[in-house]
Amino acid sequence: MALFFRKNVLLVITLSVFAGLLLAAAQGMERKDFLITLLRGLSVGSLTFLVASGFSLIFGLLDVLNLAHGTLFMIGAYLGWTVYVRPDTFVDLLTPLALTAAGFTAPALWNFIAAQLPPAARENRLLPWGLLLLAALLAFWVLPRYPIAAWDTENFSQAPGSYALMLDQGAPLPFPQVAFEKISSFLALSGLLSIGVLGALGLAFFQPPAQPVRPGWKDLVPIVFLLMLGLGVFAANDWLTAVLSGLNSNWLFLLSVLIATLSGFGLGALMESTLIRPLYSRPIYQLMLTLGMSAIGIELVRAVWGRPEFTMPKPALFSGSGAGCPAASFDAWWQNNCSIALVFEGRVRVYNEILIPLVGVFVLLAVWLLLQRTRLGMVIRAGVQDREMVEALGINVRRVFTLVFGLGVGLAALGGALAAPSMGLSNAMGESLLLNALIALAIGGLTSYPGAALGSALVGLIQQFMIKYGQIGIPIPFTDILFKPSAPIVPASTVLLMVIILLLLPNGLLGKKD
Amino acid sequence: MSNLLEVHAIHTFIGQYHILQGVDVQAPQGSITALLGRNGAGKTTTLKSILGLTPPRQGSVVFDGRELNGMRSFDIAALGIGFVPEHRAIFRDLSVEENLKIAERKKGDYLRKQDFLFSLFPDLKRLLRLPGTSLSGGQQQMLAIARAFIPDNRLLLIDEPSEGLAPVIIESMMAALRQISAQSTMILVEQNFLVASQLAEHYVIIEEGRSVKSGKMSDLKQDKAAIQRYLGAA
Numbered sequence: 232m233a234l235f236f237r238k239n240v241l242l243v244i245t246l247s248v249f250a251g252l253l254l255a256a257a258q259g260m261e262r263k264d265f266l267i268t269l270l271r272g273l274s275v276g277s278l279t280f281l282v283a284s285g286f287s288l289i290f291g292l293l294d295v296l297n298l299a300h301g302t303l304f305m306i307g308a309y310l311g312w313t314v315y316v317r318p319d320t321f322v323d324l325l326t327p328l329a330l331t332a333a334g335f336t337a338p339a340l341w342n343f344i345a346a347q348l349p350p351a352a353r354e355n356r357l358l359p360w361g362l363l364l365l366a367a368l369l370a371f372w373v374l375p376r377y378p379i380a381a382w383d384t385e386n387f388s389q390a391p392g393s394y395a396l397m398l399d400q401g402a403p404l405p406f407p408q409v410a411f412e413k414i415s416s417f418l419a420l421s422g423l424l425s426i427g428v429l430g431a432l433g434l435a436f437f438q439p440p441a442q443p444v445r446p447g448w449k450d451l452v453p454i455v456f457l458l459m460l461g462l463g464v465f466a467a468n469d470w471l472t473a474v475l476s477g478l479n480s481n482w483l484f485l486l487s488v489l490i491a492t493l494s495g496f497g498l499g500a501l502m503e504s505t506l507i508r509p510l511y512s513r514p515i516y517q518l519m520l521t522l523g524m525s526a527i528g529i530e531l532v533r534a535v536w537g538r539p540e541f542t543m544p545k546p547a548l549f550s551g552s553g554a555g556c557p558a559a560s561f562d563a564w565w566q567n568n569c570s571i572a573l574v575f576e577g578r579v580r581v582y583n584e585i586l587i588p589l590v591g592v593f594v595l596l597a598v599w600l601l602l603q604r605t606r607l608g609m610v611i612r613a614g615v616q617d618r619e620m621v622e623a624l625g626i627n628v629r630r631v632f633t634l635v636f637g638l639g640v641g642l643a644a645l646g647g648a649l650a651a652p653s654m655g656l657s658n659a660m661g662e663s664l665l666l667n668a669l670i671a672l673a674i675g676g677l678t679s680y681p682g683a684a685l686g687s688a689l690v691g692l693i694q695q696f697m698i699k700y701g702q703i704g705i706p707i708p709f710t711d712i713l714f715k716p717s718a719p720i721v722p723a724s725t726v727l728l729m730v731i732i733l734l735l736l737p738n739g740l741l742g743k744k745d
Numbered sequence: 746m747s748n749l750l751e752v753h754a755i756h757t758f759i760g761q762y763h764i765l766q767g768v769d770v771q772a773p774q775g776s777i778t779a780l781l782g783r784n785g786a787g788k789t790t791t792l793k794s795i796l797g798l799t800p801p802r803q804g805s806v807v808f809d810g811r812e813l814n815g816m817r818s819f820d821i822a823a824l825g826i827g828f829v830p831e832h833r834a835i836f837r838d839l840s841v842e843e844n845l846k847i848a849e850r851k852k853g854d855y856l857r858k859q860d861f862l863f864s865l866f867p868d869l870k871r872l873l874r875l876p877g878t879s880l881s882g883g884q885q886q887m888l889a890i891a892r893a894f895i896p897d898n899r900l901l902l903i904d905e906p907s908e909g910l911a912p913v914i915i916e917s918m919m920a921a922l923r924q925i926s927a928q929s930t931m932i933l934v935e936q937n938f939l940v941a942s943q944l945a946e947h948y949v950i951i952e953e954g955r956s957v958k959s960g961k962m963s964d965l966k967q968d969k970a971a972i973q974r975y976l977g978a979a
Binding site (some may be wrong): 395479606609612613615616617619620621622623624625626628629743 | 770796798817818819820821822823828830834837838843846847848850891895896911
C-alpha cells in the first residue's frame with residue numbers, strides 16, 4: 232500500500248484535488264442541484280465510457296485507432312430505433328440478411344470443394360473474379376426486388392420522424408403492407424442463398440489450399456443455423472411482426488438494445504476481417520480507412536434514415552406522468568413508472584440520470600469480469616502487451632482480433648441504442664461523443680480499461696458542473712465577483728483538464744509507463 | 746536417430762536487411778542442440794524463422810516431416826513448439842499463475858504439469874498470485890521456461906537462458922533444463938559457451954547469417970582453434 236502510494240504520488244494528488252473540488256462544489260450549491268449535476272455528469276460519463284472502452288480495447292490489442300467509432304455509436308442508435316419503432320422492417324430484413332450471410336460462414340466447406348477441382352481450374356485466375364461478379368450481379372438483381380416494408384424519407388407521412396412522433400403520442404401509424412410482386416418468393420430465396428454461396432466460393436478459389444481438409448460438423452453449424460433462421464423468419468414473417476409490434480414497449484426496447492449491440496458486434500467483426508486485416512502493416516492507411524468509413528457511415532445513415540433529427544420514445548417504464556408522479560420513492564416509481572423521480576427534492580429524469588449510469592456501471596463490471604476471469608480476457612490482456620509472444624504460444628490471435636473489434640464496436644452500438652431515447656437521433660450524435668471519448672482516454676490512459684472508466688467519469692462530471700456553474704456562477708473567494716462560465720467553456724474545460732493532466736502524467740492517470 | 750527438425754538453407758529478411766543467408770540446423774530427436782556464434786550473427790532470427798515470426802523467404806523448415814514454410818506462427822506453435830524468447834516476455838498484466846495458464850493448449854495442461862514444474866522451480870509455487878512483473882530476473886526466466894513447458898511441446902526453442910543471471914541461478918536453471926530435455930527436444934541459443942557446452946550434445950555455429958560449422962559438442966570442446974576462431978572464447 233505504501234509502495235503503491237510512493238509510486239503514484241501524482242495520481243493520488245490529482246485524485247484528491249478532484250475529490251476536493253467535488254466537495255467544494257457540494258458546499259457551494261444546493262444539495263439537490265449538486266446531486267442532479269453529479270448524476271448528469273455520470274450519465275454523460277457512462278455514454279462516453281461505452282465509446283471509450285471499446286476504442287481503447289481495440290487500440291490496445293490491435294493498434295488500430297478506429298476513428299469510425301463515433302459513427303458506429305450513431306449507427307447503433309439508428310439500428311436500435313428501427314427495431315423499436317419499426318419492428319416490421321426489422322423482421323423483413325432478417326431473411327435476406329441471414330440467407331446472404333449464410334454462404335460466407337462456411338469457408339471450410341468451400342475450401343474443401345475448391346481443393347477438389349482439377350488443377351487447370353484451380354489455376355484459372357478468372358474463375359474467382361467471375362464468381363464474385365456473378366454474385367454481385369445477382370445481388371443487384373434480387374435485393375432491390377425483395378419486398379421490405381420500410382419508411383419513406385421522401386414522403387412526410389411515412390418519414391421516420393412521423394413514425395416516432397405518432398408512437399410517442401400513443402397512436403402508432405399502421406405499418407405498410409408489402410408482398411412479392413416483382414419477384415417470386417422462391418426465386419428470391421434461392422437468389423439470396425446463391426449470392427452468398429457464389430461469393431464465398433469465389434473467395435475460396437483465390438487461394439485453394441493444397442491439402443483439402445474435410446470439414447467437420449462444427450464448421451457447418453453457422454451456415455445451417457443461418458439457413459434455418461432465414462427460412463424460419465420467412466415462413467413466420469407476419470406472425471413475428473404481429474408478436475413484436477404487440478410487445479410491451481419495455482421488452483421491445485430491451486430487444487432493440489440487444490439487437491443493436493449484436494449488430495454492432497457483427498459489423499465490427501466484418502469490418503476487421505475484411506477491411507482492417509489487410510492493413511495491419513500500414514498504420515497510416517488504416518487511419519485513412521477508418522476516417523473514410525466514418526464519413527461513409529454518416530452518408531449511409533442519411534441515405535437510409537434521412538437527414539432530419541427525430542426522437543425515440545422512451546419505453547413505458549420510464550415515461551409515466553400520471554397521478555403519483557414525480558415519484559418520491561422506489562415503490563412509487565415502480566407502481567407508476569414515472570419519468571421523473573424526486574431525489575432529495577431534486578427532479579431527476581429516471582431514464583437519463585439513473586438508468587444510463589446504472590447500465591454504464593453494469594457494462595464496466597461485465598467487461599471487467601470478462602477481462603479478468605475468462606481465458607479470452609487473459610489472452611486480450613497478454614496481447615495488449617506482447618502480441619508476438621501470444622502468437623508464439625500457439626494462440627490464434629487473428630480470431631481474438633476479430634472478436635475484440637466486434638466487442639468494441641458492440642459496446643459503441645450499445646451506447647448509441649441506449650443514448651437514443653435521451654439524446655434523440657441525429658447524424659452528428661457520434662462525433663461529439665467520440666471527441667469526448669478521446670479526451671477521456673487521454674486523461675485516463677490510452678490502453679487502460681479502468682483508465683477509460685475514470686477518464687469518462689471525469690469528462691462527464693466536468694462538463695455538467697461547468698454547465699451548472701454557467702447558470703448559478705462561481706463566487707471567486709475574497710471578491711464580489713460571480714464567475715459564470717459561458718457555453719464555449721464547457722467543451723474547452725475538458726480539453727483544459729486533459730492538458731493539465733498530460734503535463735503532470737504524460738501517460739494519463741492510469742496509463743502504463745513503458 | 747532421426748531429426749525432429751530440419752532447417753535447410755533458409756534466407757530471412759527483416760525489412761530490407763538480408764539477415765539469414767543460408768542457415769542449416771538439424772535437431773536430433775531427444776537431444777539439445779546449441780546455436781553458437783557472436784552477437785548479431787543471426788541466432789535469434791533463426792529461432793524466429795523456425796516459428797514463422799520472421800518467415801524465411803527461401804529454404805525449408807521441416808518439423809516432424811511437415812513443411813512449415815507458409816504456415817502462420819500460431820499454427821506452427823500449435824504443432825508442439827514452445828518458445829522462450831530472449832527477454833522472457835512475461836506478461837505484465839497477468840499473474841504468475843495466469844502466465845502459466847495462458848500457455849494451455851488443452852484444458853487441464855496446467856494442472857497436469859503443475860507438480861513436475863514446482864519440483865523443478867519450487868520458487869514459483871509461492872509466487873503464483875503475484876503479478877508477472879514483480880519477479881526477479883531469474884524467477885522470470887524460470888517462469889518463461891515453465892510456460893513453454895505447460896503444453897505438450899515436442900520442441901523447445903530457448904533464447905539466451907543464462908543472460909543476466911547470477912552464477913548460482915544459472916546452475917539451478919541448467920539442472921531444470923536437463924530434466925526438461927528428457928521430455929522434449931531443445932534448440933538453445935547461448936552466448937555463454939561454458940553453459941552451452943555443458944548442456945548441449947550438438948552444436949551449430951552461425952556466422953554472419955550463415956551456418957558455418959556443426960557437429961557433436963564433444964568434438965567442438967576439443968577443437969580449441971575453432972572455438973577461438975568462431976566464438977572468440979578460450
